[in-house]
Amino acid sequence: MTxxxxxxxxxIIRDLFLYDRSTYSIGSYSxxxxxxxxxxxxxxxxxxxxxxxxLLKEALTLPYTQKVNGVGKCVxxxxxxxxxxxxxxxxxxxxxxDPVVKFIDHCPHxxxxxxxxxxxxxxxxxxFKTLAPGGYILPHIDSLTSTVxxxxxxxxxxxxxxxxxxxLIEFExxxxxxxxxxxxxxxxxxxxxxxxIIFSFNIDWQTEQAKKLVWxxxxxxx
Amino acid sequence: xxxxxxxxxxxxxxxxxxxVNERLVGTFDxxxxxxxxxxxxxxxxxxxxxxxxxxxxxLILDGIDLEHFVFHGFTPNKSRGNHGESVKYFYxxxxxxxxxxxxxxxxxxxxxxxxNHQGFIPx
Numbered sequence: 001m002t003x004x005x006x007x008x009x010x011x012i013i014r015d016l017f018l019y020d021r022s023t024y025s026i027g028s029y030s031x032x033x034x035x036x037x038x039x040x041x042x043x044x045x046x047x048x049x050x051x052x053x054x055l056l057k058e059a060l061t062l063p064y065t066q067k068v069n070g071v072g073k074c075v076x077x078x079x080x081x082x083x084x085x086x087x088x089x090x091x092x093x094x095x096x097x098d099p100v101v102k103f104i105d106h107c108p109h110x111x112x113x114x115x116x117x118x119x120x121x122x123x124x125x126x127x128f129k130t131l132a133p134g135g136y137i138l139p140h141i142d143s144l145t146s147t148v149x150x151x152x153x154x155x156x157x158x159x160x161x162x163x164x165x166x167x168l169i170e171f172e173x174x175x176x177x178x179x180x181x182x183x184x185x186x187x188x189x190x191x192x193x194x195x196x197i198i199f200s201f202n203i204d205w206q207t208e209q210a211k212k213l214v215w216x217x218x219x220x221x222x
Numbered sequence: 223x224x225x226x227x228x229x230x231x232x233x234x235x236x237x238x239x240x241x242v243n244e245r246l247v248g249t250f251d252x253x254x255x256x257x258x259x260x261x262x263x264x265x266x267x268x269x270x271x272x273x274x275x276x277x278x279x280x281l282i283l284d285g286i287d288l289e290h291f292v293f294h295g296f297t298p299n300k301s302r303g304n305h306g307e308s309v310k311y312f313y314x315x316x317x318x319x320x321x322x323x324x325x326x327x328x329x330x331x332x333x334x335x336x337x338n339h340q341g342f343i344p345x
Binding site: 182184 | 284318319321323325329330
């Protein structure tokens with residue numbers, strides 16, 4: 001699929017969306033390790049229910065730090081309380097995880113989501129992100145982060161998540177996706193007239209429950 | 223041969239030369255400029271060279287700002303950088319794809335580990 005964006009976006013983004021006609025097909029994997037080492041993105045079926053619109057309502061009340069190009073960010077779970085927007089470490093000593101949770105005392109649905117996700121594996125990072133109309137994130141690769149799950153709360157038509165040489169990630173269905181953002185360059189634009197809201201989180205991927213979540217989700221695709 | 227636009231900003235106390243694929247484009251003395259470069263199509267690798275006592279601060283090829291790639295020029299002392307008696311940059315067409323692939327490799331986990339001196343991993 002090719003997307004023609006207006007001159008308001010930097011040329012590197014316009015060229016990527018216009019000329020990269022690639023698509024992505026999930027490969028064939030024999031094990032969890034094999035899959036996690038190679039997969040770029042795939043839908044995941046979380047083993048608990050959540051109310052997307054209730055999460056959205058609470059997400060709108062969070063204190064966002066406004067960054068460049070229309071991006072807003074609010075980190076609600078992080079490893080250490082030492083930074084507004086902490087970089088994630090190379091290595092995770094998962095036995096020592098005692099993440100800091102902030103800003104969500106008044107958000108029962110978000111708290112419940114985190115509690116439920118903690119049953120899969122300790123949530124070590126969770127942040128909400130807004131993207132204003134006309135906003136964009138330049139192509140980049142998250143080389144120092146591990147696999148994350150993105151949960152779209154409001155993904156208006158005209159929003160795109162593009163992965164270099166690997167097509168678009170579909171979010172209009174508002175379903176969670178596991179993405180290895182450190183495997184490929186990606187870029188996001190909001191070419192709609194409504195702010196886009198999503199959150200992403202990182203868990204301890206070494207638990208049996210985490211492995212089951214990913215592997216079961218993969219088998220469902222077959 | 224495909225033509226692409228090149229914009230640059232540099233510092234140079236003296237006039238400097240610009241060569242593309244080893245052919246002289248001209249001699250200049252302005253701290254910035256816009257050129258049309260005749261570039262070889264894929265899969266050929268192109269080279270733009272700034273000759274003189276130059277320090278390149280910005281390089282925009284085909285309308286795409288190459289950001290910190292400007293510090294990855296080849297200099298006569300066999301290291302990478304953006305200043306020297308000669309600074310050479312290698313690129314391929316299309317610029318958007320070549321630059322994003324370069325970015326992908328420059329930010330790979332292996333590369334980041336090496337950059338941060340946390341491991342000895344050959345590039």
